[in-house]
Amino acid sequence: SRQWVERFFFSFLFELDSSCHFGIWMLDYNVPGGKLNRGLSVIDSYKLLKEGKELSEEEIFLASSLGWCIEWLQAYFLVLDDIMDNSVTRRGQPCWFRVPKVGMIAVNDGIMLRNHISRILKNHFKGKTYYVDLLDLFNEVEFQTASGQMIDLITTLEGEKDLSKYSLPLHHRIVQYKTAYYSFYLPVACALLMAGEDLEKHLDVQNILVEMGTYFQVQDDYLDCFGHPDVIGKVGTDIEDFKCSWLVVKALELSTEEQKKFLKENYGKADEECVKKVKELYKVLDLEGVFAEYENNSYQKLIKSIEAHPSKAVQAVLQSFLAKIYKRQK
Amino acid sequence: SRQWVERFFFSFLFELDSSCHFGIWMLDYNVPGGKLNRGLSVIDSYKLLKEGKELSEEEIFLASSLGWCIEWLQAYFLVLDDIMDNSVTRRGQPCWFRVPKVGMIAVNDGIMLRNHISRILKNHFKGKTYYVDLLDLFNEVEFQTASGQMIDLITTLEGEKDLSKYSLPLHHRIVQYKTAYYSFYLPVACALLMAGEDLEKHLDVQNILVEMGTYFQVQDDYLDCFGHPDVIGKVGTDIEDFKCSWLVVKALELSTEEQKKFLKENYGKADEECVKKVKELYKVLDLEGVFAEYENNSYQKLIKSIEAHPSKAVQAVLQSFLAKIYKRQK
Ligand SMILES: [Mg+2]
Ligand SMILES: [Mg+2]
Ligand SMILES: [Mg+2]
Ligand SMILES: [Mg+2]
Ligand SMILES: [Mg+2]
Ligand SMILES: [Mg+2]
Numbered sequence: 001s002r003q004w005v006e007r008f009f010f011s012f013l014f015e016l017d018s019s020c021h022f023g024i025w026m027l028d029y030n031v032p033g034g035k036l037n038r039g040l041s042v043i044d045s046y047k048l049l050k051e052g053k054e055l056s057e058e059e060i061f062l063a064s065s066l067g068w069c070i071e072w073l074q075a076y077f078l079v080l081d082d083i084m085d086n087s088v089t090r091r092g093q094p095c096w097f098r099v100p101k102v103g104m105i106a107v108n109d110g111i112m113l114r115n116h117i118s119r120i121l122k123n124h125f126k127g128k129t130y131y132v133d134l135l136d137l138f139n140e141v142e143f144q145t146a147s148g149q150m151i152d153l154i155t156t157l158e159g160e161k162d163l164s165k166y167s168l169p170l171h172h173r174i175v176q177y178k179t180a181y182y183s184f185y186l187p188v189a190c191a192l193l194m195a196g197e198d199l200e201k202h203l204d205v206q207n208i209l210v211e212m213g214t215y216f217q218v219q220d221d222y223l224d225c226f227g228h229p230d231v232i233g234k235v236g237t238d239i240e241d242f243k244c245s246w247l248v249v250k251a252l253e254l255s256t257e258e259q260k261k262f263l264k265e266n267y268g269k270a271d272e273e274c275v276k277k278v279k280e281l282y283k284v285l286d287l288e289g290v291f292a293e294y295e296n297n298s299y300q301k302l303i304k305s306i307e308a309h310p311s312k313a314v315q316a317v318l319q320s321f322l323a324k325i326y327k328r329q330k
Numbered sequence: 331s332r333q334w335v336e337r338f339f340f341s342f343l344f345e346l347d348s349s350c351h352f353g354i355w356m357l358d359y360n361v362p363g364g365k366l367n368r369g370l371s372v373i374d375s376y377k378l379l380k381e382g383k384e385l386s387e388e389e390i391f392l393a394s395s396l397g398w399c400i401e402w403l404q405a406y407f408l409v410l411d412d413i414m415d416n417s418v419t420r421r422g423q424p425c426w427f428r429v430p431k432v433g434m435i436a437v438n439d440g441i442m443l444r445n446h447i448s449r450i451l452k453n454h455f456k457g458k459t460y461y462v463d464l465l466d467l468f469n470e471v472e473f474q475t476a477s478g479q480m481i482d483l484i485t486t487l488e489g490e491k492d493l494s495k496y497s498l499p500l501h502h503r504i505v506q507y508k509t510a511y512y513s514f515y516l517p518v519a520c521a522l523l524m525a526g527e528d529l530e531k532h533l534d535v536q537n538i539l540v541e542m543g544t545y546f547q548v549q550d551d552y553l554d555c556f557g558h559p560d561v562i563g564k565v566g567t568d569i570e571d572f573k574c575s576w577l578v579v580k581a582l583e584l585s586t587e588e589q590k591k592f593l594k595e596n597y598g599k600a601d602e603e604c605v606k607k608v609k610e611l612y613k614v615l616d617l618e619g620v621f622a623e624y625e626n627n628s629y630q631k632l633i634k635s636i637e638a639h640p641s642k643a644v645q646a647v648l649q650s651f652l653a654k655i656y657k658r659q660k
Contacts, residue, residue, distance in 0.1 A: 105480075111472075115469065115476055119473065122469070126466075149441075153438060
């Protein structure tokens with residue numbers, strides 16, 4: 001599948017005005033390089049929904065297109081997120097807005113990435129019965145993600161660092177909106193639409209995938225602190241960045257008043273000593289054990305929800321998603 | 331009509347999550363305050379298309395909604411444009427991204443304004459036969475505007491000021507994409523869709539409106555230099571800002587080699603003396619006379635195109651647009 005997905009990237013490039021070298025450069029810089037997980041999972045899911053029937057060339061093409069749309073959506077969010085977070089690097093290279101001559105033009109480039117999705121949908125899906133549902137789906141998921149960003153940006157507002165605002169419900173809300181809808185629900189929803197399903201009848205699928213996305217982000221938060229930099233491919237900085245991580249939320253929940261005070265004094269500081277102190281507290285509170293338990297409970301709950309689903313094909317889609325992330329180390 | 335349009339703004343505010351005070355503040359800061367011309371013209375156009383038939387409450391509501399969607403689209407572009415241009419004020423108050431605690435969160439706020447449009451369309455137009463055409467229309471116009479922005483941003487790239495790139499075709503292309511589609515074509519296209527028309531059959535209307543938008547922008551460029559600050563409500567800075575204005579393009583066209591050199595030395599400098607010198611050259615080249623001739627020719631051509639249109643109702647829409655801007659002083 002990966003080969004297919006990569007091939008189509010280049011065919012899409014040529015849909016751009018060929019005079020627009022800047023646009024091609026921008027797409028090429030920002031879109032590949034990720035793991036393509038989101039894009040690939042549209043095809044994988046669609047195959048499972050077709051229960052082993054051979055896919056036609058057209059079906060593969062359409063599913064790959066939707067996969068790419070999700071990658072573009074992700075690229076669009078990341079380009080703008082890096083501006084808002086004033087980040088330095090992304091996927092091992094400077095953030096797009098830091099490339100010389102790009103600067104704040106990156107805002108418009110982000111918009112162009114988003115608009116590219118609508119154009120692909122119009123060029124390849126207009127006329128399909130599910131075309132309008134695809135438009136609604138991408139609009140809805142974009143809105144949810146932007147809402148998640150807003151909650152995230154407001155709670156981590158520069159100069160108003162206040163650890164007492166951090167709680168499990170807040171963490172869950174940010175993760176659900178900012179990550180889970182577009183990373184987990186969207187690929188499956190695309191596949192369901194292609195298979196002729198009505199999304200309104202699959203709210204249970206949405207709920208399960210949002211829970212899976214939450215579980216995925218909790219792992220991400222865990223690995224940021226306890227994962228091995230060589231394995232996860234980066235050095236985590238959630239503690240320095242005052243992130244509303246699952247770990248700090250759990251730590252606050254389990255701390256005595258004294259430990260809370262200690263945490264407030266050391267969380268969100270760039271100082272190496274402070275980071276070390278926070279990590280020590282995490283050890284004292286046995287967050288590794290707490291996480292292991294969370295992971296087990298989440299897994300059991302997800303398996304149960306999946307098994308309760310009436311369709312074997314949908315079960316297979318959800319199980320394949322879960323298998324990809326359960327006990328992941330990176 | 332204005333009353334209606336303003337009333338609906340508040341009804342839309344309540345569709346937002348009521349806990350989201352930040353969102354309300356952001357909308358309230360960025361959306362009203364303009365002249366509402368784009369928004370109002372949906373209702374005006376729709377009335378003319380209905381040839382005097384009384385509009386129902388629902389029709390007024392729907393046309394106002396679309397009017398507001400255009401105002402939101404405009405607010406979205408302006409919020410992001412001010413970031414990219416590093417502007418200071420907008421409509422007499424600091425640009426949104428300069429408001430304390432907002433900063434680069436303004437990027438996400440822009441996105442939220444755009445997403446709000448999709449939500450309004452879904453809430454009030456889903457089920458209408460023209461719903462999918464509305465989505466396509468807003469997507470297409472957004473893409474055209476972002477493309478215009480891209481051309482504009484690339485040609486005025488900081489550190490690469492090169493007057494020899496400026497030409498009438500380039501000016502026309504920037505204006506057409508960046509301004510004309512969303513300001514002139516979009517309101518009429520919305521009204522046409524509401525009236526049950528097929529936009530593919532109205533490419534002539536699109537062409538006329540794009541030409542009208544170009545004429546409007548040439549006036550804007552002219553007034554920036556020759557209009558009275560008290561009347562136009564601001565002090566023009568196109569010369570200082572190295573803008574690809576119609577005036578500088580015409581000046582380049584009419585200049586001797588020597589005058590061109592003079593222009594290159596003085597255009598795009600913040601220095602008052604340089605600005606004065608440029609304005610003197612504009613006088614020498616009689617750009618006022620050149621503009622008067624352009625205005626006459628444009629008007630005659632537009633009138634002719636409009637009169638060639640088969641539908642009297644469509645003619646009325648286009649004439650009312652033209653009447654609003656012909657020989658405007660502000
Ligand atoms: Mg970030
Ligand atoms: Mg961020
Ligand atoms: Mg992380
Ligand atoms: Mg500007
Ligand atoms: Mg600009
Ligand atoms: Mg102007």
